[in-house]
Structure formats: structure tokens, C-alpha cells
Amino acid sequence: MKKSQIGFLFILPWVIGFIIFTVFPIIAALYIAMTDWSIIGQASFIGFQNFRAIFADPTFYKALLVTGRYAILAIPLTIITALLVALGVNNDYKGIGIFRTIFYMPSIVSGVAVAIVFKWILDPTYGVLNSLLRLFGLTGPDWLYDPAWVLPSYLIMAIWGASGGLYIYLAALRDIPRELYEGATIDGAGWLQKIRYITLPMLTPILFYNLVMGIISAFRKFTDAYILGGAGEEGVFYMVYLYQQAFSFYKMGYATALAWILFVIILGLTLVVNYTKKYWVYAERK
Amino acid sequence: MRGGISLKRKAARRGIWLVLLVGLVLFAGCTGAKKEKTTYTFATWAAGEELKEFSAIIDKVNREAAGQYQVEVLSIPSDYYVKLATYIAAKKTPDFFWLTQELIAKYAELGAIADLTEMFKGSQVLTPDQYYPGVLRSATYNGRCYGLPWIANPLMVYYNKDLFDAAGVPYPPATGGWTWDEFIATAKALTRKAQDRHGNTYQQYGYIVDGWPNIETFIWAGGGDIIAENGVDVLLDSEESLQGLGILQKILKSGITPPYREVGSLGSNNVWFEKQRVAMFMGGIQDNFEVKIAKMPADEQFRIGYAPMPVGLDGKAHAFNWTASTVLSSKLAKSKQAYEIMEKITLEFFKWKIASPISGEVGRIVEIAPMKAAALETIPICLNQARSANYVPEWNEINHHLWLKLYNAMLNDPDFDYESQVRAIAAEARALIANRK
Numbered sequence: 001m002k003k004s005q006i007g008f009l010f011i012l013p014w015v016i017g018f019i020i021f022t023v024f025p026i027i028a029a030l031y032i033a034m035t036d037w038s039i040i041g042q043a044s045f046i047g048f049q050n051f052r053a054i055f056a057d058p059t060f061y062k063a064l065l066v067t068g069r070y071a072i073l074a075i076p077l078t079i080i081t082a083l084l085v086a087l088g089v090n091n092d093y094k095g096i097g098i099f100r101t102i103f104y105m106p107s108i109v110s111g112v113a114v115a116i117v118f119k120w121i122l123d124p125t126y127g128v129l130n131s132l133l134r135l136f137g138l139t140g141p142d143w144l145y146d147p148a149w150v151l152p153s154y155l156i157m158a159i160w161g162a163s164g165g166l167y168i169y170l171a172a173l174r175d176i177p178r179e180l181y182e183g184a185t186i187d188g189a190g191w192l193q194k195i196r197y198i199t200l201p202m203l204t205p206i207l208f209y210n211l212v213m214g215i216i217s218a219f220r221k222f223t224d225a226y227i228l229g230g231a232g233e234e235g236v237f238y239m240v241y242l243y244q245q246a247f248s249f250y251k252m253g254y255a256t257a258l259a260w261i262l263f264v265i266i267l268g269l270t271l272v273v274n275y276t277k278k279y280w281v282y283a284e285r286k
Numbered sequence: 287m288r289g290g291i292s293l294k295r296k297a298a299r300r301g302i303w304l305v306l307l308v309g310l311v312l313f314a315g316c317t318g319a320k321k322e323k324t325t326y327t328f329a330t331w332a333a334g335e336e337l338k339e340f341s342a343i344i345d346k347v348n349r350e351a352a353g354q355y356q357v358e359v360l361s362i363p364s365d366y367y368v369k370l371a372t373y374i375a376a377k378k379t380p381d382f383f384w385l386t387q388e389l390i391a392k393y394a395e396l397g398a399i400a401d402l403t404e405m406f407k408g409s410q411v412l413t414p415d416q417y418y419p420g421v422l423r424s425a426t427y428n429g430r431c432y433g434l435p436w437i438a439n440p441l442m443v444y445y446n447k448d449l450f451d452a453a454g455v456p457y458p459p460a461t462g463g464w465t466w467d468e469f470i471a472t473a474k475a476l477t478r479k480a481q482d483r484h485g486n487t488y489q490q491y492g493y494i495v496d497g498w499p500n501i502e503t504f505i506w507a508g509g510g511d512i513i514a515e516n517g518v519d520v521l522l523d524s525e526e527s528l529q530g531l532g533i534l535q536k537i538l539k540s541g542i543t544p545p546y547r548e549v550g551s552l553g554s555n556n557v558w559f560e561k562q563r564v565a566m567f568m569g570g571i572q573d574n575f576e577v578k579i580a581k582m583p584a585d586e587q588f589r590i591g592y593a594p595m596p597v598g599l600d601g602k603a604h605a606f607n608w609t610a611s612t613v614l615s616s617k618l619a620k621s622k623q624a625y626e627i628m629e630k631i632t633l634e635f636f637k638w639k640i641a642s643p644i645s646g647e648v649g650r651i652v653e654i655a656p657m658k659a660a661a662l663e664t665i666p667i668c669l670n671q672a673r674s675a676n677y678v679p680e681w682n683e684i685n686h687h688l689w690l691k692l693y694n695a696m697l698n699d700p701d702f703d704y705e706s707q708v709r710a711i712a713a714e715a716r717a718l719i720a721n722r723k
Contacts, residue, residue: 040374041396125551145547145698231698233690247368249683250392 033257038250050257060258062233063241066151070237071218073155078162079210083203085162086169087195100166107164111223118157119144119228129156142231150230157224165210172206173199201282208273208281215269219262238262322623326357328631329370329380333363343634347627355627357382374398379615382628385433387424387609387674388681391517394432395679395722400619403431412629412644420672421643424609427677428517433611434628436635438643439570440605440672441499442664443469443596447589449476449490449565460663462594462603462671466507466533469493469566469596473542476565483585492542494564495534496549501693502606502675503568504534509600512684513676518719522688523712529599531696531704538700546697562588568595570608571665572640576657592664595671607672609643641669680718687711 033050037043054060089100106114121128122143130140141149180198189197200207222239229235236244242262246255332340337359344357351357360380362369367389373379385393393399406414414422414431418438425433443458450457455475458464464472473492480490505512508530511521521527537543544558552558559567560578569575579587595603612632618624636642640651640658648666652659675681691711695702 038396039371040393040398119550123551124547142547147698232694236690244686247371248686250371250396 029256029259032253033260035253036251037253037256039246039252040250043253046253050254051261053254054257054261059233059236059241063236063238066234066236067219067221067238069151070154070158070221071215073151074158074218075211075214077155078158078165078214079207081159081162082165082210083169083207086166086173087199089166090170090173100170103163104166106161107166112227114157114161115224115227118153118160118224122153122156144228144230144235147231147234150234153228153230154221154225165213168206168210169203172203176202204281208277211273212270215273216266219266323381323618323621324355326355326381326624326627327360328357329360329362329373329383331362331366331384333361337361337363339638343631343638347631347634350630351627355623357627357631379617381615381618381624382612382631383615384610385613387435387611388677388685390425390432390611390613391427391677391681392679393613394427394430397616399432400614400616401430401432402434402614402625405622405625406431406434409625409629411626412633416644416646418643418645418669418672420605420607420674421609421669424607424674424677425611433613434632435609435611435643436632437572437610437639438607438641438669438672439572439609440607440668441503441568441595442571442605442661442668443566443593444559444569444573444575445566445591445593446559446562447591449480449562449588450591452480453478453565457591458593460591460593462597462664462667464593464596466596466598470533470537470540470542473537473566474540477542488563489544490562491544491558491564493537493566493568494549494555494558495537495543495697496546496555497689497693497697498555499568500606501531501534501688503595503604505530506604506606506673507533507596507598509598511676512688513678513681513715513719515676517676517678520712520715520719522715523709526599528705528708531692531708535696535700535702535704538696562586571658571661571668574655574657576655580657590660592661594664594667603671604673605668605671607674609674641665645669678719679722680715683718684711684715687714 032043034045034047035043036046036049085103089096089103120126124130124140124142124145127140127143129143133140141152143149143153176199180202181194184194184198220239221237222243225235225237225240226243229240238258239262242255242258245251245258328344330337330340341359344359348356360383370380370383379398385399390399394401406412412434417435420440421435421438422431425431425435445458447457453476455472458469458472476490476492478490479487481487502512505522505527508526508528510524510527510530512527513519514521544564549555549558552561552563556567556569556573556575558564559569560575560582567575575590579590595605597603612628612635614624614628636644636647637650638654640654641648642650648662648669651665652662658665678684688711692704692707695707696704
């Protein structure tokens with residue numbers, strides 16, 4: 001047996017798993033999106049009817065608006081927060097490891113637990129946040145109970161968990177050659193100039209990666225939104241809407257069509273970001 | 287001779303063929319005959335202690351079957367309906383399973399559960415006329431019965447006698463007859479500043495609404511409904527339904543209930559009653575406030591009173607009733623044995639929890655829950671007032687709109703223009719029903 005064939009044998013279990021658990025479900029999902037399947041009944045092929053119904057449904061646009069608005073604000077906010085935290089803990093002071101651990105902890109906590117804790121933090125009457133505001137003589141908003149404050153509530157949660165990307169930024173910061181900073185120091189560059197002309201350009205590949213992952217994660221927001229909701233339809237994110245269609249209303253065909261639309265949206269945004277890469281991602285310049 | 291031998295051979299051959307043919311027919315007959323199933327699965331959402339009690343009931347039924355059949359328990363303690371749907375999609379539908387009333391119509395429409403009407407009517411053991419009518423309706427769709435309800439849990443008004451005494455407010459009648467106006471007036475009299483045992487002042491409320499009781503309670507209070515009995519007409523925007531929602535708005539505006547944003551601060555609505563922050567609570571007859579209060583420190587305990595639901599504008603009191611039914615997989619629609627097993631298990635369930643959904647069993651309530659003795663005057667009235675909505679396959683979607691766009695909006699803003707919103711939801715409901723196959 002040739003050496004290359006032996007190699008294929010080694011990856012065969014993965015290939016089989018990939019075909020059964022990835023390729024087949026994708027093909028099945030394509031078919032299901034064109035049926036009226038309700039999970040517990042028979043499926044009939046209905047062509048593009050689900051897609052037509054989705055584009056005529058005001059709730060779809062509302063869910064898209066809620067999610068899109070969140071994505072536009074949460075993605076830059078979380079990237080900036082994580083970057084600032086990484087810059088702050090990127091030194092060798094004694095005990096800095098403790099701070100790094102503290103900042104990284106939100107990313108290892110279960111999403112359900114975070115949602116439950118934030119339910120209490122954002123409680124309008126006895127919540128930590130409003131209690132703190134009261135100390136300064138301020139009256140806090142009703143957070144998740146007020147349609148106007150649902151989005152800010154979710155942004156606060158997003159910022160709290162933003163340092164999940166901390167170690168990626170830290171690794172990238174450590175990768176920046178010291179000589180660049182030394183040269184800049186000799187040339188008389190200050191801290192801000194070093195950040196502007198060395199750190200940020202060198203971090204652009206990581207910023208690009210986090211931007212793409214941020215887009216995917218923002219559009220797939222589910223756990224805390226499903227648990228906490230929000231006043232009226234302000235807490236109905238796209239994935240919550242999709243889940244409701246599938247498992248509360250038993251419209252699996254419709255929900256699968258929604259999943260395909262989400263896939264196209266995420267793919268489109270990723271392609272746009274990828275196209276802009278040549279203008280701002282340092283590592284890709286030739 | 288030759289001709290004789292030839293004839294004999296022919297006859298022998300024919301004989302062999304005949305034997306083979308008869309054998310084949312008999313063999314086919316034997317293999318084709320459907321043997322009665324002997325092992326059944328019963329899916330339940332019960333978990334923990336409830337599952338142990340459930341399993342004990344199934345064990346008892348199995349013992350009495352003496353090997354004739356065996357029922358196995360399939361416990362699905364979380365994500366019950368998602369997992370159940372997955373079982374059905376995988377053609378592994380449990381033979382019997384519990385189904386909440388809201389989904390009976392949906393599962394019936396999709397052909398997942400058996401129509402029990404004929405077997406139910408023909409039964410000598412458990413017949414439709416034994417059930418409280420309002421309870422049985424919860425398992426009915428398009429005039430056909432799809433489940434055997436095994437529990438009844440209609441609403442009644444629990445009230446704190448100590449808070450009534452402190453405010454000098456007379457108790458509501460234990461046998462009913464009070465109106466919604468009287469209910470609101472009573473709640474107003476109980477809404478006042480109060481002091482706890484440490485001398486701290488707090489706001490005491492007469493009543494609590496936070497999405498519970500469900501919106502049907504108020505719509506029925508006006509004499510209206512969401513969907514008509516025919517399962518097609520939408521009554522949500524009828525004058526009566528709007529009047530009922532007017533009662534809800536009156537309650538929300540009157541200040542007799544804590545603001546919606548505050549309710550979550552104590553965890554859930556029932557805690558407000560248990561902590562004596564509200565004087566009246568609409569709960570199912572099964573709610574175990576008595577047990578919880580008995581476990582509290584002596585100086586936190588209080589006396590509970592019971593009253594039926596207030597009388598609505600149609601002159602009737604309607605007690606929303608939540609019922610679970612045992613249903614039969616549609617693949618066993620013709621199995622008499624399966625139906626009989628289900629019937630047998632259902633009869634055992636009647637002895638398990640309160641309240642039994644069939645009439646004449648009120649006495650059993652005290653055997654199961656002795657602390658409910660003081661409510662025995664009220665409970666039979668509530669059982670007779672028990673009512674469920676006219677559930678249709680589109681119910682979950684309609685109800686979702688009702689909660690998000692109407693009830694939630696009213697709770698957040700007591701001045702909310704509910705009338706125009708109701709009309710919009712009614713139009714959506716009509717469109718959904720019109721698309722029914």
C-alpha cells in the first residue's frame with residue numbers, strides 16, 4: 001500500500017463523520033427549506049414558498065433589525081474593549097496573571113449562568129446596576145422591561161464578556177518584534193504613536209479574525225436572548241425567532257429557510273470584510 | 287400400465303404441489319398475522335420524586351397485567367416537546383405520552399396522535415360523561431377526542447386572611463358570586479402601606495398580574511374568547527373580548543398590582559403572596575401554598591382563605607384550567623389493548639394528584655393533600671367552572687403574538703392602546719387559520 005493511501009486510511013474516520021454529520025445535513029437542510037415539514041408530520045415539497053413567506057413576514061424584519069442593530073454596536077464595542085484590556089495587561093508587572101485570569105473568566109462561564117446573573121444585575125428594583133446608580137442620586141432605567149433599554153442591556157452583557165478574545169490579542173502583542181518599538185523610541189515616538197503606527201498595524205490580522213468571528217457570533221446570538229428576552233419584540237433576536245418557528249410553532253421547513261437566509265447574510269458580510277482586507281490588514285500587503 | 291403409472295405420477299405431482307401450496311398459504315398466514323404488541327413505552331416529563339411516583343404507578347399496572355403486556359417508562363425531564371418531536375420524526379413515537387392541552391390540536395392535525403372518540407364512547411370503564419365538561423374540552427379538537435385528561439387544575443382565588451383582617455376587609459364568599467368590580471374594590475382596600483415584623487414600611491398590594499393569570503382569564507371575564515368553538519372564527523376583537531381586556535387595563539391602572547418591572551425582584555409572582563406582599567393570588571387548585579406556609583417560621587405564617595373566580599360580564603365565572611392528557615400514538619389507533627392499558631393507567635393517575643378530572647371524586651382530594659381540607663367548599667365550584675381555550679393548531683403562534691405584542695405591552699405601559707393592537711393580532715390570527723390545510 002502506498003504511503004499516501006495509508007494517510008487516507010488514517011483520515012477516513014473523519015471523512016466518514018464529515019459526510020454523515022456535515023455534508024448530509026447540509027443537503028437535507030436545503031431540501032427541508034423547500035418543504036412544509038413540521039417535524040412530527042409528513043413533508044411536502046413547496047418550492048420557494050417558505051422564502052416568499054419569510055420575506056412577507058414583518059416579524060422577520062423586526063428580528064433582523066434587532067440582531068443587525070446589536071451586531072453593528074456590539075462588534076466594535078467588544079473588539080475595542082478586548083483590545084484595550086489586552087493592552088492594559090500586556091506587561092510583566094507582578095501579579096498581572098491574576099488580572100489576566102479575571103478578565104478571561106467571563107469566556108469560560110456558561111451562557112445560561114451569565115444570563116441568570118444578568119437578570120439580577122439588571123433588575124430595575126433591586127438590581128446591582130440600579131442600586132449603584134442610586135448611590136449617585138440617579139434613577140436607573142427599567143433595562144429589559146423598557147423597549148428603549150433592551151439593546152443597551154445586551155450591549156452591557158456583550159462588553160462584560162468581551163475579553164474572551166484577550167489571549168489571542170495578548171499572543172499577537174507578544175509577537176510584535178521589540179526592535180520596532182526600540183527603533184520608534186530612538187526616533188522619539190511617544191506611547192500613542194507607537195500604538196498608532198506599530199501595535200495597531202501589526203494587530204490587523206487578529207482584528208480581522210475577531211471581526212469575522214464577531215459577525216458570526218453576533219448574528220447567532222441565542223442563549224442569553226432566549227433566557228432573558230426583552231420588552232415586547234425587542235428581545236427577539238434572529239436565532240430566537242428561528243428557534244420559535246422550529247420548536248414552538250412546529251414549522252421546521254420555515255425555520256430551515258431562515259437558517260439559510262442567515263447563512264447567506266453571514267457569508268455576504270464575511271465576503272465584504274474579506275474584500276476590504278487588502279486595504280487595512282497589514283499582513284496581507286505585498 | 288404405463289398410462290396408469292403416468293396418471294399416478296401426475297396425481298402424485300399434483301398432490302405435492304397442493305401440499306406445497308397449502309403449506310405456503312399456511313406459512314404466509316402465520317407470518318402475516320399481526321401479533322398483539324406486548325411491550326409499550328410511556329413518555330413522561332416527570333423527573334425526580336414525581337418520576338418515582340409515576341414509575342410506581344406503571345409498576346402496579348404491569349404487575350396486574352401478569353405478563354400479558356409490559357409498559358416501560360421513557361423519562362424526558364428536559365426539553366420534553368423538542369425531544370418528543372425528534373422521537374416522532376425518527377419514527378420512534380412513544381406508544382403513550384403526556385401532552386399539554388395547547389398541543390392536542392396541533393398533534394391531532396399532524397396525525398401524530400390517535401382519535402380516541404369511538405373507543406372512549408364505547409368504554410365501560412371511563413366514559414366522557416364522567417369528566418368535568420370544561421376539562422374534557424381541553425382534549426377535544428374538531429369535535430373528536432384525542433386524549434384522556436388525567437388532571438384538573440382550575441384557578442381559584444387564594445387570599446391572606448390575616449391581611450384582610452388587618453385592613454378590616456370582609457372575606458370574599460367561599461362559594462363565589464362576587465364580580466370583577468367587587469374583586470377590584472377588595473384589592474384596592476388591601477393596597478396600602480404596611481409594616482413588617484421589624485417595623486419596616488413597605489407597599490402591600492391587593493393582587494398581582496405579571497402575565498399570569500393568562501390573558502384568557504380577562505378576555506373571558508368580558509364574555510369574549512380568542513377563538514370560537516368551531517376552531518375557525520376569531521373572536522379576539524369582538525366587543526366582549528375588548529371589554530374583558532378593559533378589565534385587565536383597569537386592574538393595571540388602578541395600582542392594585544405591583545408594577546411589572548418589580549415582580550421579578552422577588553423571583554416569581556407566587557412569592558409575593560407567600561411573603562405577604564400581595565393579599566390575593568389567582569392560582570391553580572393544585573398549588574401547594576398550604577405546605578409551604580406550614581414550613582415557614584411561626585411568625586411568618588398566615589391563614590389562607592379560598593374563593594372561586596369572580597363573575598364576568600356574561601354572568602358566569604370562568605376558571606382557566608390547565609390539563610395534561612395521556613395520548614396514544616396514531617400507529618396504535620386501532621389497538622383496543624393499547625387503549626385499555628391507557629385507560630387503566632389514567633384511572634391510577636386519578637388517585638395520584640389533585641384534582642381528579644372526573645366528577646364525584648372531590649373527597650379524594652383530602653386523602654391526597656390533607657391540607658386542602660379548608661378549600662373543599664370552594665374546589666368543587668372551581669372544577670365546575672373549569673375552562674380551557676378553544677385550542678387550534680395555530681394556537682402557539684397566536685398566543686405568542688398575544689403575549690409579545692399585547693399582554694407584555696399592557697404590562698409595560700398600562701395606558702397602552704390595546705384595542706388597535708388586538709385588531710392587528712386578530713387579523714394575523716385569521717390569516718394563520720386561513721392557511722390551515
